[in-house]
Amino acid sequence: MVAGKFKSRTFRRVKITTPGGENKISYRHRKPATPKCGSCGAVLKGVPRARKSEIVNMPKTAKRPERPYGGVLCSKCMRAKIKDQARQTKI
Amino acid sequence: MFEPGRLCVKIAGRDAGKTCVIVKRVDDLIVLIDGETRRRKCNIRHLEPLEKTVNLNEDASHDEVKAVFEKLGLVARDTKPKKVTERAKKQHKKKVKPVKTSKVEKKKAVKKVAAKKTEAPVVEKAPKIEEKVEAKTSSDAAAAYVKDEAKK
Numbered sequence: 001m002v003a004g005k006f007k008s009r010t011f012r013r014v015k016i017t018t019p020g021g022e023n024k025i026s027y028r029h030r031k032p033a034t035p036k037c038g039s040c041g042a043v044l045k046g047v048p049r050a051r052k053s054e055i056v057n058m059p060k061t062a063k064r065p066e067r068p069y070g071g072v073l074c075s076k077c078m079r080a081k082i083k084d085q086a087r088q089t090k091i
Numbered sequence: 092m093f094e095p096g097r098l099c100v101k102i103a104g105r106d107a108g109k110t111c112v113i114v115k116r117v118d119d120l121i122v123l124i125d126g127e128t129r130r131r132k133c134n135i136r137h138l139e140p141l142e143k144t145v146n147l148n149e150d151a152s153h154d155e156v157k158a159v160f161e162k163l164g165l166v167a168r169d170t171k172p173k174k175v176t177e178r179a180k181k182q183h184k185k186k187v188k189p190v191k192t193s194k195v196e197k198k199k200a201v202k203k204v205a206a207k208k209t210e211a212p213v214v215e216k217a218p219k220i221e222e223k224v225e226a227k228t229s230s231d232a233a234a235a236y237v238k239d240e241a242k243k
Binding site for chain 1: 100
């Protein structure tokens with residue numbers, strides 16, 4: 001009998017073969033949603049789509065691009081933003 | 092627009108948002124930049140030119156750029172590599188490797204040991220000879236018993 005929490009589709013179902021040769025259904029956590037740009041909504045590249053517990057163990061450089069607004073804005077929006085800032089500043 | 096001495100802001104990569112100055116025009120598209128960014132070649136599409144220009148000789152050194160940036164109130168980035176200090180190397184103890192012997196040699200060694208065991212002289216302990224002479228008959232035994240009693 002399946003436990004109550006596995007009856008909903010919160011968990012994804014994976015068919016596995018046990019070492020004894022039986023075919024069973026394994027219940028796994030779903031991946032979180034893809035990270036998106038805060039400005040235009042484009043899918044962010046260089047940001048892993050993984051659960052928090054997996055991301056925690058990654059090195060810092062693997063978590064986001066190493067530029068200003070990395071992991072928040074896409075590169076296009078970042079360039080536009082910095083251009084605007086540069087035009088406003090006066091040295 | 093992108094002549095030597097033009098101040099720009101880099102808009103791409105890890106140096107994005109940092110101010111730099113054009114040191115040399117390398118190509119139609121490529122320029123050499125220095126300043127808050129690393130001293131490096133850069134595509135002009137990755138630069139946003141500012142209104143201000145500074146007096147700078149073409150192909151100026153990093154020190155000259157640094158002096159100009161100090162006047163502007165900016166800090167030029169030093170890209171000198173760190174001095175390599177010598178570290179004391181750990182000396183590992185050498186492991187003594189056991190001498191490898193082939194299977195044939197091992198068998199020979201086992202055979203030799205077995206042969207030695209068989210060759211070794213086995214000292215047989217002589218059985219203790221009982222001093223007391225057992226009485227042959229019941230009558231003799233009785234006589235011996237009487238004699239012992241008399242002695243006591």
